[in-house]
Amino acid sequence: MAAIGSEIERLIALLSKLPGLGPRSARRAALALLKKRDTLLEPLADAMQEAAAAISSCEICGNLDTQSPCAICSDPRRDTHILCVVEDVADLWALERAGVFRGRYHVLGGALSALDGVTPERLNVSSLLERVQHGVDEVILAMNATVEGQTTAHYLMDLLQGRKVTRLAHGVPVGGELDYLDEGTLSAAFKARRAL
Amino acid sequence: MAAIGSEIERLIALLSKLPGLGPRSARRAALALLKKRDTLLEPLADAMQEAAAAISSCEICGNLDTQSPCAICSDPRRDTHILCVVEDVADLWALERAGVFRGRYHVLGGALSALDGVTPERLNVSSLLERVQHGVDEVILAMNATVEGQTTAHYLMDLLQGRKVTRLAHGVPVGGELDYLDEGTLSAAFKARRAL
Numbered sequence: 001m002a003a004i005g006s007e008i009e010r011l012i013a014l015l016s017k018l019p020g021l022g023p024r025s026a027r028r029a030a031l032a033l034l035k036k037r038d039t040l041l042e043p044l045a046d047a048m049q050e051a052a053a054a055i056s057s058c059e060i061c062g063n064l065d066t067q068s069p070c071a072i073c074s075d076p077r078r079d080t081h082i083l084c085v086v087e088d089v090a091d092l093w094a095l096e097r098a099g100v101f102r103g104r105y106h107v108l109g110g111a112l113s114a115l116d117g118v119t120p121e122r123l124n125v126s127s128l129l130e131r132v133q134h135g136v137d138e139v140i141l142a143m144n145a146t147v148e149g150q151t152t153a154h155y156l157m158d159l160l161q162g163r164k165v166t167r168l169a170h171g172v173p174v175g176g177e178l179d180y181l182d183e184g185t186l187s188a189a190f191k192a193r194r195a196l
Numbered sequence: 197m198a199a200i201g202s203e204i205e206r207l208i209a210l211l212s213k214l215p216g217l218g219p220r221s222a223r224r225a226a227l228a229l230l231k232k233r234d235t236l237l238e239p240l241a242d243a244m245q246e247a248a249a250a251i252s253s254c255e256i257c258g259n260l261d262t263q264s265p266c267a268i269c270s271d272p273r274r275d276t277h278i279l280c281v282v283e284d285v286a287d288l289w290a291l292e293r294a295g296v297f298r299g300r301y302h303v304l305g306g307a308l309s310a311l312d313g314v315t316p317e318r319l320n321v322s323s324l325l326e327r328v329q330h331g332v333d334e335v336i337l338a339m340n341a342t343v344e345g346q347t348t349a350h351y352l353m354d355l356l357q358g359r360k361v362t363r364l365a366h367g368v369p370v371g372g373e374l375d376y377l378d379e380g381t382l383s384a385a386f387k388a389r390r391a392l
Contacts, residue, residue, distance in 0.1 A: 005262045007247050014240040017232075018217075018225040025216035030247075031286050032215050034260050037248055044210040045244035048229065051203050052237050055230055064230050066201045090227050 008034070060131075062107030062124055064089050072096075072105060079103040081137040085128060085156065087111045087144055095142065103140075106131060111148035112155055118148075120155065129159060138164045145170060204230070256327075258303030258320055260285050268292075268301060275299040277333040281324060281352065283307045283340055291338065299336075302327060307344035308351055314344075316351065325355060334360045341366060 008030060016026035033041040057063070058070035065071055072078060082103035086092050092105050108123045132139060139160055143149035145168075157165055170188035172181060181189075204226060212222035229237040253259070254266035261267055268274060278299035282288050288301050304319045328335060335356055339345035353361055366384035368377060377385075 005251065005267070007243070007250050007262055008260065011240075011243045011247050014236065014243050017228075017236055019228050020217060020221035020224060021214075027286065027289065028216060029214040031260075031284075032213075033244065034247065034251055036213075040210065040213055041244055041248050044207075045241050045248065047203070047207045047210050048237055048241035048244070051207050051226075051230065052233055052241065054203050055201065064204065064227075066203055071201070088227075090223065093223065 061105045062089070062109060063092055063105060077102075081135060082140065083128075083131065083136050083138070084140040084142050086142050087149060087152070091142065091144070101140075108152065111143060111146070111152040113148045113151075123152075125156070125159070128156070132160065132163060136163075138166060141165060141167045143167075257301045258285070258305060259288055259301060273298075277331060278336065279324075279327065279332050279334070280336040280338050282338050283345060283348070287338065287340070297336075304348065307339060307342070307348040309344045309347075319348075321352070321355070324352070328356065328359060332359075334362060337361060337363045339363075 011033070012023070012026045012030045015021055015029050016023050018026075021029060033044070054066045055064055056066075056068055058065055058073055059068045060073045061070060063070040063072060067074070079102055083106055084095065084101055084103055085106045085108060086095065087108050087110060089107055092107060095101050095105075106124065106128050108125070108128070110118050110123055112118055112120065112123070139156075141153040141156055143153045153167060169192060170185065171192055172178065172185065172189045178186065207229070208219070208222045208226045211217055211225050212219050214222075217225060229240070250262045251260055252262075252264055254261055254269055255264045256269045257266060259266040259268060263270065275298055279302055280291065280297055280299055281302045281304060282291070283304050283306060285303055288303060291297050291301075302320065302324050304321070304324070306314050306319055308314055308316065308319070335352075337349040337352055339349045349363060365388060366381065367388055368374065368381065368385045374382065
């Protein structure tokens with residue numbers, strides 16, 4: 001297209017690789033960047049280069065941080081006897097936002113999926129088995145409640161036999177309306193009902 | 197939040213300013229960037245810095261390009277007698293993608309809006325009036341079919357009285373189904389019906 005220079009086209013092509021941005025929204029994002037050069041384009045380019053230089057995966061748990069071991073693994077106030085296994089760094093962030101867990105994490109780096117060719121060797125499973133040898137009393141399997149997540153949880157449960165292994169509760173999300181929930185969730189919530 | 201370093205938080209905050217990315221999708225985008233460091237994060241940071249250095253607004257029409265006058269304004273094969281006025285660079289790109297127009301453009305930089313405080317002085321109106329003095333036979337007002345766009349078109353029509361001023365046709369979009377169209381579009385399409 002004559003109207004768009006190759007620099008802009010390259011910017012749009014790269015932006016469209018971000019999750020949540022298609023070709024059309026990548027164009028809008030590129031335009032927004034070029035219009036807000038001082039307040040958005042240059043600060044974002046700087047922030048990205050700083051992040052590329054500073055951030056790496058934690059050698060222990062797989063979290064992303066400017067230090068390795070990460071802030072969580074090197075925090076002496078966090079309980080080392082309880083390990084929460086998550087699929088992805090995003091899940092770790094979500095649990096930290098909830099502020100509900102004061103132990104340590106282990107990031108698998110995905111979930112088992114025959115369709116996507118994700119085998120146990122491609123996940124951080126051997127380092128998990130290594131870690132649980134050293135003073136871990138409980139392993140919480142906080143996988144997603146998807147087919148892949150639950151397959152992964154069952155696989156890990158087999159490997160961790162003889163240890164205390166727990167999983168997150170399934171049920172009605174807080175603020176959720178029964179009318180909008182799927183049968184699987186309703187059935188899980190029913191089966192796990194508790195006395196008041 | 198302890199789990200996220202300040203570099204990552206800054207990256208997320210800046211990403212969430214892009215149109216189409218909220219706080220949640222900005223987090224996903226930041227994670228995708230950090231996971232695909234070599235193929236996405238670094239190339240995108242480079243592309244953004246190159247774009248910041250290379251791209252500016254065309255001094256004649258307001259298009260964004262690596263040269264000023266832009267590729268369209270300096271293309272001798274394009275008709276200088278017909279001027280297409282658009283609200284935004286994105287609209288210019290859309291018309292170029294359609295490949296339907298071989299004249300020159302004029303980018304207003306927005307549309308009149310009392311609500312957002314956009315007055316005629318904040319748009320590139322005076323440069324438009326200056327340009328039409330020099331051998332322009334027809335001005336096409338290609339504003340959006342919104343209240344702001346049509347207000348702007350009426351305002352410009354008054355200023356351009358005595359000249360040949362046209363606007364884009366309103367009607368059923370190609371591929372559109374009548375059942376899904378609003379009454380305004382249907383009524384415009386009906387009024388502008390043509391003999392077969």
